[in-house]
Amino acid sequence: MKVLFVGSEATPFSKTGGLADVLGALPKELVKLGIDARVVLPKHGVTKQKFHNQMKQICNFKVTVGPKQEYAGIEMIELEGVTFYFVDNEYYFGYRDTLYGHYDDGERYGFFDNAVLKMLEEMDYYPDIIHGNDWQTGLIPYILKQNYQDKPKYKNIKTVYTIHNIAYQGVYSKDLLPYLDVEFNSELEFENMINFMKCGINTADFITTVSETYAEEILYDYFGFGMSNILKTRKNELFGIINGIDYTDFNPKVDKKIGYNYSLFNYLKGKRENKAILRKELKMGSNKLPIIGIVSRLANQKGFDLIEEVIEDYLKNNKMQLVLLGSGDGYIENYYKDLKKKYPKNVGVHIGYSDELARKVYAGSDMFLMPSRFEPCGLAQLISLKYGTLPIVRLTGGLKDSIIPFNQYTLEGNGFGFDNYNAKDMASVIDLALDVYKDKKIWKMLVKRGMEEDFSWEQSALKYINLYKKLEEE
Incomplete structure (x- = not known):
């Protein structure tokens, strides 16, 4: 089984929060269990500074962004059995000193989502499942269904979309639409705005979140941040799997960053x-x-x-x-x-x-x-x-x-x-x-x-494998 994880950050390449820990550890554990798990990330400025010399260039192509044709280079590093791909664009990622908080984040991650899907045919690599994470990847299931369903090699790709924190949804003015290279419809719109997360929730085959209790909580208004009614319509495709931690990294017996090791x-x-x-x-x-x-x-x-x-x-x-x-x-x-x-x-x-x-x-x-x-x-x-x-x-x-x-x-x-x-x-x-x-x-x-x-990742990885198998059977 081939699973391509898509996200905005992963250790050790870039990190602002727990998402990076997940994308740095879960694919590694899946590889150990026999899954061909790969990851694609933006080539952020911080990534370029630390890892540029280790990257191998794979291909490059153009992505339509409104009236522009933007360069997308694909580079690669293998780390602990996992292949990491990086989408390279100096303007959108390489020149920026932070991962988020820019005036054009919607355009940047819209470009990224389009580049990820185009990358597959450029590399002649087609995963069984694309596993997106958080609002930055919310357009991918939608673009796949809108723009690629007439291409035979894309037709059987299934999508999983993981909500790590529903409070951050990627909400932008409809003025952004011409830069996303997709048609506008109700799956993309929420309260007269473009909402990346709503789009992912609406269009992914399966939705997951990062604990069983949180999967139940977000069905209620208090926790759902406006998404609870939409999630209720997808309740049968919503699953909670708790994250793990990497005990080869977080272990006081071997942790080199603490003053005194102990067990x-x-x-x-x-x-x-x-x-x-x-x-x-x-x-x-x-x-x-x-x-x-x-x-x-x-x-x-x-x-x-x-x-x-x-x-x-x-x-x-x-x-x-x-x-x-x-x-x-x-x-x-x-x-x-x-x-x-x-x-x-x-x-x-x-x-x-x-x-x-x-x-x-x-x-x-x-x-x-x-x-x-x-x-x-x-x-x-x-x-x-x-x-x-x-x-x-x-x-x-x-x-x-x-x-x-x-x-x-x-x-x-x-x-x-x-x-x-x-x-x-x-x-x-x-x-x-x-x-x-x-x-x-x-x-x-x-x-x-x-x-x-x-709470090792092995326990969580086995649950993800069962979920992927369930999705492939549908």
């Missing part, structure tokens, strides 16, 4: 050493307080309004220390900068992103806080479990599917969780976690249970 058998020393390193790096006080870590995009979705309501009580009364790594909303950034000034010994803050520092937070924290308003999957809670850092989460989306709340009567669970999105419920669960932390026997049992969890 289940010496995690107490590992935690002690890594907490000391983290405190020193973030200029915090040295004490025996538990550390709660946060590695996150700083956005309202992530529950920062809840944290702001209650966090100062914990800090001023020396109940815990807080470490935050992330960037985003200016108000949230400034709030945590001020919090560091107010409680310098109990707060560590790094505004920005550093993969190395993120690993140090996972390794050096005792608990990991994720009180998200919604969370399609979440990878941080899976990583933190492996590093012996117990998650405190709101039970939504993938957090609900991966974290079993601690039950103080049966001692079941692998973390701590609350249901209702309010600060009082979150504080009650933080209090419970801090109390359990004092009982070293129970805490050690929970850490051991978390570190032994298997």
